[in-house]
Amino acid sequence: MLDEMDMDDRAKTLLKALVERYIADGQPVGSRTLSKVFDLSPATIRNVMADLEDLGLIHSPHTSAGRVPTPRGYRMFVDSLLTARPYELSPDLRIEDCLPAAEPGRAVTAAATLLSNLSQFAGVVLTPKRTQVFRHIEFIRLSDRRVLLIIVTPNGDVQNRILFVSREYSEAELLEASNFFNRQFSGKSFHAVRQALADELASLRTDISRLMQQAVDAGLDSPDTDDEAVVISGEGKLLGVSEMTADMDRLRRLFQLFEQKTDLLHLLDVSSRAQGVQIYIGGDSRLVPLEDVSVITAPYGVDGQVIGTLGVIGPSRMAYDRVIPIVDITARMLSNALGQAAS
Numbered sequence: 001m002l003d004e005m006d007m008d009d010r011a012k013t014l015l016k017a018l019v020e021r022y023i024a025d026g027q028p029v030g031s032r033t034l035s036k037v038f039d040l041s042p043a044t045i046r047n048v049m050a051d052l053e054d055l056g057l058i059h060s061p062h063t064s065a066g067r068v069p070t071p072r073g074y075r076m077f078v079d080s081l082l083t084a085r086p087y088e089l090s091p092d093l094r095i096e097d098c099l100p101a102a103e104p105g106r107a108v109t110a111a112a113t114l115l116s117n118l119s120q121f122a123g124v125v126l127t128p129k130r131t132q133v134f135r136h137i138e139f140i141r142l143s144d145r146r147v148l149l150i151i152v153t154p155n156g157d158v159q160n161r162i163l164f165v166s167r168e169y170s171e172a173e174l175l176e177a178s179n180f181f182n183r184q185f186s187g188k189s190f191h192a193v194r195q196a197l198a199d200e201l202a203s204l205r206t207d208i209s210r211l212m213q214q215a216v217d218a219g220l221d222s223p224d225t226d227d228e229a230v231v232i233s234g235e236g237k238l239l240g241v242s243e244m245t246a247d248m249d250r251l252r253r254l255f256q257l258f259e260q261k262t263d264l265l266h267l268l269d270v271s272s273r274a275q276g277v278q279i280y281i282g283g284d285s286r287l288v289p290l291e292d293v294s295v296i297t298a299p300y301g302v303d304g305q306v307i308g309t310l311g312v313i314g315p316s317r318m319a320y321d322r323v324i325p326i327v328d329i330t331a332r333m334l335s336n337a338l339g340q341a342a343s
Contacts, residue, residue, distance in 0.1 A: 116234025
């Protein structure tokens with residue numbers, strides 16, 4: 001049984017050329033086409049292609065003599081044979097206009113649109129978990145039994161919660177609680193704060209400790225829904241991709257993925273724990289539930305802390321050398337915009 005490790009340079013070069021030609025033209029690639037590129041006879045190329053087919057890297061569509069990449073072939077191409085070219089934004093495209101640092105929420109939404117417009121596929125952004133990490137909190141007295149909790153996240157997002165308290169707190173007590181919270185826990189998640197509360201608050205009065213616990217519970221009680229957690233832009237652009245519309249059942253399942261978002265959330269959450277650009281190819285990665293669909297992702301963050309993921313969803317027959325840099329540069333741009341908002 002042949003193995004990818006046994007492939008010689010000629011086989012790898014032919015596979016690379018076949019994938020690139022198929023991505024460019026969308027038509028099965030035959031031996032005669034490749035013989036015009038390489039100084040090899042069609043018979044020699046047919047033999048190499050037969051080996052590639054035995055390896056499961058290419059296959060022949062129903063009625064064509066040519067070959068197209070399989071998900072495994074795409075995987076080898078992007079992992080071992082692809083050279084991504086640098087992507088330069090148009091001089092007319094101003095970062096501050098595309099991703100407004102003064103409005104973090106709009107910057108996240110705009111990033112999805114920018115990804116879609118640059119790639120001509122669907123852009124997707126996993127928004128920052130609203131209660132993941134906080135930079136600063138403040139308690140403000142509203143009435144005898146109501147306290148406003150203001151949470152400022154590392155990306156500059158401001159969230160408000162109203163706490164219904166068991167007794168009246170003075171301004172001095174609320175300031176004491178705010179100062180302690182920020183001094184001890186700034187930059188941590190509310191989950192981490194909850195774990196540390198028992199030890200850290202032992203020196204404070206019980207009633208102040210109770211207020212702190214309410215703040216943690218409110219911080220953990222995020223109102224986010226799946227619809228708010230994922231921003232998708234440009235799904236309609238996939239209707240212009242021939243291989244997407246050729247199979248209406250697959251297209252229907254793809255739009256169900258956009259609508260339900262559960263699998264998409266899982267994929268983006270997994271990729272947020274990886275470093276750099278990640279490429280998921282349907283039929284090759286269990287995280288992408290559809291064949292002939294690829295997802296390219298990259299994490300974004302503030303001050304070295306990953307707070308979300310963004311990416312492009314499109315056909316497996318996409319120009320990876322162009323889309324990978326688009327995803328990478330957009331992640332960097334969004335990180336810079338949110339970093340400015342947090343400073």
